[in-house]
Amino acid sequence: MMETLWFMLVAVMIAIYVVLDGFDVGAGIVHLMAARKDSERQHVLASVGPVWDGNEVWLLAGGGTLYFAFPALYASSFSGFYLPLMMVLWLLILRGIAIEFRNHIDSLVWKPFWDVTFGCASALLAIFFGAALGNVVRGVPLDNANEFFLPMWTNFGVGGNVGILDWYTVLVALAAFDTLLVHGALWVTLKTAGDLHARARRLAQVGWWALLPLVVLLTWASFEIQPRLSESFGARPWGYIFPVLALAGLIGMRVLHRGEIAAFLCSALFIIGMLTSAAFGLYPYVLPSSLDPHAGLTVYNAAAAPYGLKIGLVWFIPGMLLTSGYFIYTYRNFAGKVNLERSGH
Numbered sequence: 001m002m003e004t005l006w007f008m009l010v011a012v013m014i015a016i017y018v019v020l021d022g023f024d025v026g027a028g029i030v031h032l033m034a035a036r037k038d039s040e041r042q043h044v045l046a047s048v049g050p051v052w053d054g055n056e057v058w059l060l061a062g063g064g065t066l067y068f069a070f071p072a073l074y075a076s077s078f079s080g081f082y083l084p085l086m087m088v089l090w091l092l093i094l095r096g097i098a099i100e101f102r103n104h105i106d107s108l109v110w111k112p113f114w115d116v117t118f119g120c121a122s123a124l125l126a127i128f129f130g131a132a133l134g135n136v137v138r139g140v141p142l143d144n145a146n147e148f149f150l151p152m153w154t155n156f157g158v159g160g161n162v163g164i165l166d167w168y169t170v171l172v173a174l175a176a177f178d179t180l181l182v183h184g185a186l187w188v189t190l191k192t193a194g195d196l197h198a199r200a201r202r203l204a205q206v207g208w209w210a211l212l213p214l215v216v217l218l219t220w221a222s223f224e225i226q227p228r229l230s231e232s233f234g235a236r237p238w239g240y241i242f243p244v245l246a247l248a249g250l251i252g253m254r255v256l257h258r259g260e261i262a263a264f265l266c267s268a269l270f271i272i273g274m275l276t277s278a279a280f281g282l283y284p285y286v287l288p289s290s291l292d293p294h295a296g297l298t299v300y301n302a303a304a305a306p307y308g309l310k311i312g313l314v315w316f317i318p319g320m321l322l323t324s325g326y327f328i329y330t331y332r333n334f335a336g337k338v339n340l341e342r343s344g345h
Helices: 002-034 038-048 057-069 071-080 082-104 110-138 167-191 194-225 227-235 237-255 260-282 306-333
Strands: 285-288 296-298
Touching (some): 002 306, 038 167, 082 110, 110 285, 167 194
Antiparallel strands (some): 285 296
């Protein structure tokens, strides 16, 4: 029972992180696409400036919770994914440096350099996060000690000794990139006005049409390569509520595209629905094996001791209440269109 509860909590925290940090990663992707003048790029940065570092708190909290609740998973995945994790760390660092350093020097070279750094780091981060999710859904070649190592690629197949990149993980990476592009464009639409607002809206619409076939193809591919998904949804049909949420969010983005807040919330609903669908489909596995569809790390063999999970819950609840209160205050304080004087970016 406690293992399942902590699995749900970790899944929710990851989904919240992707929704919150996803829009500022997406804003970085559209930074050079929608903004054509320096003042417009400042507006894009100002739209995420007050909240981007706070959004990443959910990544730290999720990683810490994962380490506490499922230490075996943490140890196995962080050693097996060592190379891509270091690359993700550097991309996160580069995004932060680009945001903070951009306006320190007024130069024809300095600002464009950091603009390109911000955009490229954001785009690569979305791709790496997508590839990571694809690896988890597909599974990794766990040995008898539940350890593994993945090269960057092998034969681009999805069975046996796989690599980080194959046709499926590349597909998930492309879908993640497009999802965050749309999510970020809708955020910029929500926070800006004028020509920048109009271009961001058009970019979100174009991205949506690209996302539609990717979602269909990704859904088919996921059920084809991971039998756990069919088994889970077949055994617990109530779980179809999660794909329905994703579908509602996807359709809502198009139907309600003229409503800035509604379209952005539908984008968040789509992301939450997709991630919770993956978590539900994999349960009780937290890291399946690509060598055996019925082997891998589960919530039971990867979890900490039950007593520790109970004590941790006592501290987790007030901590999350404080964090949620901080985020509510921050987002209410910086609600509305961007004001460069107030944001400081």
